Amino acid sequence: MSPSDAAPPPLLVAQRDAVRTLTLNRPQALNSFNGELHAALMQALDDAAADRSVRCVVITGAGRGFCAGQDLSDPAMAAPAGGPAEGTSIGRLIEERYAPLVMKLRQFPTPLVAAVNGVAAGAGANFALNCDLVVAARSASFLQAFSKIGLIPDCGGTWLLPRLAGRGRALGLAMLGDRLPAEQAAAMGLVWQVCDDEQLQATAAALADRLAALPTAALVQTRLALDKGGQVDMAEALAHEARVQDELGRSADSREAVQAFLERRPARFAPR
Numbered sequence: 721m722s723p724s725d726a727a728p729p730p731l732l733v734a735q736r737d738a739v740r741t742l743t744l745n746r747p748q749a750l751n752s753f754n755g756e757l758h759a760a761l762m763q764a765l766d767d768a769a770a771d772r773s774v775r776c777v778v779i780t781g782a783g784r785g786f787c788a789g790q791d792l793s794d795p796a797m798a799a800p801a802g803g804p805a806e807g808t809s810i811g812r813l814i815e816e817r818y819a820p821l822v823m824k825l826r827q828f829p830t831p832l833v834a835a836v837n838g839v840a841a842g843a844g845a846n847f848a849l850n851c852d853l854v855v856a857a858r859s860a861s862f863l864q865a866f867s868k869i870g871l872i873p874d875c876g877g878t879w880l881l882p883r884l885a886g887r888g889r890a891l892g893l894a895m896l897g898d899r900l901p902a903e904q905a906a907a908m909g910l911v912w913q914v915c916d917d918e919q920l921q922a923t924a925a926a927l928a929d930r931l932a933a934l935p936t937a938a939l940v941q942t943r944l945a946l947d948k949g950g951q952v953d954m955a956e957a958l959a960h961e962a963r964v965q966d967e968l969g970r971s972a973d974s975r976e977a978v979q980a981f982l983e984r985r986p987a988r989f990a991p992r
Contacts, residue, residue: 731760732782733767738775738932739925740768747783752791753843758817762824769829772991775932777828778924779851780835789842789865789875814874818843822876825850826947829992831931831939835924836860836902837917846875849884849910852943853931855924856902857917862910863900864893883950884910935973936992 732743742764744751751757768774781787790797796813825832825847834851841863848854848862864881866873873881873894881890885908893900905911915923931939941964949957968974973989980987 729760730754730757731764733764735774736925737929738773739778739928740771740774740776741778741780742768744779744781744787746791747781747785749791749793750785750788750839750841751781751783751844752788753817754791754794755796755817758821762821765824765828774830775936775992776831776833776928778833778835778928779848780921780924781837783838785838786834786836786840786860787844787847788839789844810871818875821847822850826876827944829940830936831928831943833924833928833931835920836862836911837920839863839899841865843875843877846873846877846880849880850876852939853912853927854910855913855915855920855927856905856911857920858902858914859917860902860914861899862902862905863897865897867895867897884908933989935971935977935987935989937971937973938968941968 728745730745732741732745734741734743742761744757744761746752746754746757765777768777790813796817797810831853832851834848834854836848836854836856837860838857839861840848842865845862845864864873864877866877872878877894881893884890885893889908892898900908900910902911902914906914913923913927945957945960945964948960952960976989977987
């Protein structure tokens with residue numbers, strides 16, 4: 721087999737300065753998840769997390785869609801030979817693939833930007849929403865397609881949707897499974913920014929550059945504190961703020977930021 725005949729990799733990885741871009745690369749299947757893509761994505765995220773030169777990660781999709789969710793033709797979705805008549809265990813698929821992916825995103829050591837081109841459906845929509853900031857092309861859309869195949873939102877959707885959009889809207893999105901245009905998603909609070917299609921990658925890159933220029937540890941602790949704040953009472957939130965502020969206030973990043981302010985110059989943060 722010649723190199724030109726080899727199957728394209730399921731994930732493309734590129735780096736520019738301190739920003740690493742991961743591109744889901746199954747455009748023939750709208751970048752839907754199968755075992756190969758899951759494995760490649762988890763490895764790429766681990767590699768980015770371990771590389772201290774990386775200060776922000778952008779995730780996008782090749783072709784005309786961001787991610788159509790789980791590939792229903794994936795062998796993992798097939799009923800095992802001689803297995804139960806009701807078919808495969810989707811719960812096991814979530815436990816083995818989606819739960820580890822979501823937890824990796826929620827605990828990732830740099831900011832994450834999703835650049836959503838085209839459709840983000842099912843687990844693909846919630847995969848995008850698990851990133852810190854979502855930039856969407858004007859033609860992009862989000863689809864909680866689960867009810868149409870007799871399922872509930874997964875990939876963290878049951879946790880995310882009511883927190884981002886409120887209970888009423890979350891129920892409408894999940895029960896009806898209607899396509900949600902990007903601008904409407906932004907109005908609901910699911911999306912940070914909507915831009916013209918041809919400006920998507922440039923807009924995401926500019927946002928990633930801004931994040932990469934900021935103190936990474938403080939950004940990550942901001943994510944963790946906001947997630948925690950939604951689950952505890954005010955007293956515990958205040959106590960957590962004090963603990964984290966004490967830790968960050970002693971960091972090299974904080975000392976540099978204060979010194980730069982006093983010297984009226986831009987801060988220069990060291991690699992994380």
